[in-house]
Amino acid sequence: MVTSVTGTTPSATNTNSQGALNQLSGNFSTFLTLLTTQLKNQDPTSPMDSNTFTQQLVMYSQVEQQINTNDNLKTLIGQGTTNAAAMAATYLGKKVSITNGNGSLTSGAAAWTYNLDTASATTQLAITDAKGQTVYTATGETTAGNHSFTWDGKDINGNQLADGTYKLTVTAADSASNKVTSSVASAGTISQIDMTSGTPKLVVGNMELGLGDIAALGN
Numbered sequence: 001m002v003t004s005v006t007g008t009t010p011s012a013t014n015t016n017s018q019g020a021l022n023q024l025s026g027n028f029s030t031f032l033t034l035l036t037t038q039l040k041n042q043d044p045t046s047p048m049d050s051n052t053f054t055q056q057l058v059m060y061s062q063v064e065q066q067i068n069t070n071d072n073l074k075t076l077i078g079q080g081t082t083n084a085a086a087m088a089a090t091y092l093g094k095k096v097s098i099t100n101g102n103g104s105l106t107s108g109a110a111a112w113t114y115n116l117d118t119a120s121a122t123t124q125l126a127i128t129d130a131k132g133q134t135v136y137t138a139t140g141e142t143t144a145g146n147h148s149f150t151w152d153g154k155d156i157n158g159n160q161l162a163d164g165t166y167k168l169t170v171t172a173a174d175s176a177s178n179k180v181t182s183s184v185a186s187a188g189t190i191s192q193i194d195m196t197s198g199t200p201k202l203v204v205g206n207m208e209l210g211l212g213d214i215a216a217l218g219n
Contacts, residue, residue, distance in 0.1 A: 135155045
């Protein structure tokens with residue numbers, strides 16, 4: 001399997017910051033030119049108030065420092081993103097367990113495991129698509145413990161659905177209609193790291209995961 005890391009594109013915010021700094025520099029140069037001209041042509045009997053242009057000089061300096069601070073923050077954020085990408089890259093080729101219910105439908109097949117804490121009287125399985133719409137339902141196992149479920153990607157009417165991310169939900173109840181606690185997990189191998197959004201996303205089949213979505217990591 002080919003593994004890869006998808007890189008990010010340069011942000012337009014750097015260009016905006018540089019443009020703001022260039023504009024400030026131009027305004028500052030114009031201000032100094034005007035100030036010099038005023039000083040040369042001021043009335044000796046009524047000299048210019050030095051406090052006024054001193055305050056303006058301080059103002060320009062503060063704005064310039066703020067722009068530079070923003071640039072430094074962007075640099076730190078960029079370094080943090082690079083470090084996160086480097087860490088995410090170590091996950092390539094690793095087997096992972098996902099416990100948020102999501103699974104990848106790939107080439108018409110998706111698989112999950114689900115667990116019932118205790119035996120149930122009824123167990124209902126429901127699969128929803130990325131829009132949250134229920135596309136498939138089935139009756140599940142009722143004994144306590146782990147169970148496997150494989151879906152062929154066909155909806156309630158037998159139509160083959162497109163590959164992508166789907167979620168399995170398990171609803172179980174005992175004979176007294178009390179809820180039975182259940183959990184759902186899926187597994188896969190990380191084949192790619194997607195950095196196009198600026199935040200590392202782990203690609204498993206047709207599914208993108210955040211680092212926080214990984215419940216367990218194996219070789």
